[in-house]
Amino acid sequence: MTTSSSVHAPAALSLRRVGKQYTVDNQPLPVLDRISLDLKRGEFLSIVGASGCGKSTLLRLVAGLDSAFDGEILIDGRPVAGPGAERGMVFQDHRLFPWLTIAGNVALGLDSLDLHARERDARVAAMLELVGLPAFATAYPHQLSGGMAQRAAIARALVSEPDILLMDEPFGALDSLTRVYLQEELLRIWSQRQVTVIVVTHDVEEAVYLSDTVAVMAPRPGRIVGATTVDLPRPRDRADPRFGELKSAILGQLRR
Amino acid sequence: MTETALPASRASRARISSRAWRGAAVPAALVLGWLAFVDSGVIRTPLLVPLRTILGAPFLDPDGRQIWLALAASLGRVVAGMAIGSTAGVALGIALGLSRPLQRSVAPTLHTLRQIALFAWIPLLTAWFGTGETAKVAFISLSAFFPAFLNTEQGVRAIPRAYWETAAVLKLRPWRRVTKMVLPAALPSILIGLEIALLTAWIGTVGSEYAIGVGRGVGAFLVAARELFRMDLVLVGVVALALVGYAFNRASRRIFSRIVTWRDR
Numbered sequence: 001m002t003t004s005s006s007v008h009a010p011a012a013l014s015l016r017r018v019g020k021q022y023t024v025d026n027q028p029l030p031v032l033d034r035i036s037l038d039l040k041r042g043e044f045l046s047i048v049g050a051s052g053c054g055k056s057t058l059l060r061l062v063a064g065l066d067s068a069f070d071g072e073i074l075i076d077g078r079p080v081a082g083p084g085a086e087r088g089m090v091f092q093d094h095r096l097f098p099w100l101t102i103a104g105n106v107a108l109g110l111d112s113l114d115l116h117a118r119e120r121d122a123r124v125a126a127m128l129e130l131v132g133l134p135a136f137a138t139a140y141p142h143q144l145s146g147g148m149a150q151r152a153a154i155a156r157a158l159v160s161e162p163d164i165l166l167m168d169e170p171f172g173a174l175d176s177l178t179r180v181y182l183q184e185e186l187l188r189i190w191s192q193r194q195v196t197v198i199v200v201t202h203d204v205e206e207a208v209y210l211s212d213t214v215a216v217m218a219p220r221p222g223r224i225v226g227a228t229t230v231d232l233p234r235p236r237d238r239a240d241p242r243f244g245e246l247k248s249a250i251l252g253q254l255r256r
Numbered sequence: 257m258t259e260t261a262l263p264a265s266r267a268s269r270a271r272i273s274s275r276a277w278r279g280a281a282v283p284a285a286l287v288l289g290w291l292a293f294v295d296s297g298v299i300r301t302p303l304l305v306p307l308r309t310i311l312g313a314p315f316l317d318p319d320g321r322q323i324w325l326a327l328a329a330s331l332g333r334v335v336a337g338m339a340i341g342s343t344a345g346v347a348l349g350i351a352l353g354l355s356r357p358l359q360r361s362v363a364p365t366l367h368t369l370r371q372i373a374l375f376a377w378i379p380l381l382t383a384w385f386g387t388g389e390t391a392k393v394a395f396i397s398l399s400a401f402f403p404a405f406l407n408t409e410q411g412v413r414a415i416p417r418a419y420w421e422t423a424a425v426l427k428l429r430p431w432r433r434v435t436k437m438v439l440p441a442a443l444p445s446i447l448i449g450l451e452i453a454l455l456t457a458w459i460g461t462v463g464s465e466y467a468i469g470v471g472r473g474v475g476a477f478l479v480a481a482r483e484l485f486r487m488d489l490v491l492v493g494v495v496a497l498a499l500v501g502y503a504f505n506r507a508s509r510r511i512f513s514r515i516v517t518w519r520d521r
Binding site: 063085089097108 | 421436437
């Protein structure tokens with residue numbers, strides 16, 4: 001394992017025996033138990049699990065929002081220390097600032113980089129083009145539909161050209177038509193940008209439709225109980241029998 | 257859309273103006289009562305002066321004309337004190353809202369000082385700064401400081417965690433974090449603080465002039481009028497006080513309601 005990883009290109013993201021516990025009434029309450037994952041550069045991973053299994057907690061650790069955990073999270077071999085521009089994050093709620101325009105919100109993603117105003121504006125415009133919102137640059141968040149706001153949030157996360165995109169139930173609050181549309185959009189953006197993606201979701205069909213690998217988490221304490229490789233060619237057909245087989249196999253892992 | 261919006265806004269405007277008229281009923285009754293009993297001569301006492309004398313005094317009476325200079329002096333002072341006190345209050349409120357260590361070390365002191373009745377500061381301030389302009393402006397600054405500080409601090413602390421996390425994930429630089437996230441998020445609360453600060457600064461202005469008693473100002477005008485037993489001039493001063501306070505309140509509401517234009521979600 002160690003020799004092979006020194007020969008091949010290192011994994012873009014590695015989790016090594018990551019654990020986390022809260023203290024409730026002076027008793028340790030484990031929420032994540034020795035989670036190990038390796039993602040190749042450009043890989044699309046979904047983590048599925050029931051609510052409360054710790055999948056969002058895990059994503060927050062990778063995002064650098066919480067530094068109190070055991071084990072190691074490595075990006076290109078270096079341990080994470082706080083949030084970084086090489087990781088973009090999309091939350092379930094879009095979390096756009098209501099007092100800024102869409103372009104202003106997206107530009108915030110570039111604040112940590114030293115860019116000239118012209119370069120910054122160009123990148124924001126290109127990003128809005130990529131997510132299909134060029135006409136809404138000067139609109140305010142409350143003027144957008146839920147799906148459009150979430151696309152703006154994806155643009156904000158991607159504008160700094162991160163290597164890793166982390167998404168916490170990104171389409172969970174959207175209606176099913178918008179959700180399917182945004183899944184296709186996400187795959188298009190992913191194939192254009194070649195980013196490594198982790199999506200946390202409770203929707204198994206969404207996970208199978210999107211991912212190279214679907215990891216299943218079980219609760220109390222949160223742990224990985226299975227990882228399924230989805231080797232169907234894209235674009236995937238939800239009516240394909242093999243799609244259904246993978247879906248029911250993963251659902252089986254969830255029920256156990 | 258505009259066709260339905262127009263009658264609706266006209267109706268609401270009509271409702272607002274009818275409410276404003278109802279609000280004017282008590283002052284109007286007071287004026288009528290005053291005219292009926294004092295101006296007509298039914299009640300004769302040196303404590304109550306006919307309305308026409310009060311209204312005429314600022315223009316016709318040589319002592320009454322002093323009110324304009326007094327008003328100018330007071331307005332100058334309230335602007336200076338408000339600028340100093342509210343700037344310090346907002347700045348300190350943001351600093352304490354942002355920094356936990358600063359919050360822990362400074363907030364208890366400030367919250368204790370706030371308990372001191374405002375006018376109890378006057379002996380101390382006159383001892384430090386004398387009875388001139390400095391002591392008055394210091395006192396007005398202090399009266400504007402606390403409402404601005406308290407509302408700002410509370411507004412910053414009430415910013416949802418989701419916004420802090422977003423700022424962290426985006427790696428916003430400290431200054432950008434303040435200007436693009438903290439200030440706008442706390443702005444509604446800060447504006448309420450400034451609105452209250454303006455009114456307490458005005459009370460503080462007249463109070464300091466009244467208590468310190470040296471120099472020009474509406475407060476000093478009131479002291480002088482009372483000592484001369486000129487009830488007409490006392491009432492001129494009171495009316496001037498009330499009108500300025502009312503104007504401040506109306507103006508700050510009108511301006512501030514235009515600043516926050518966005519809607520949450």
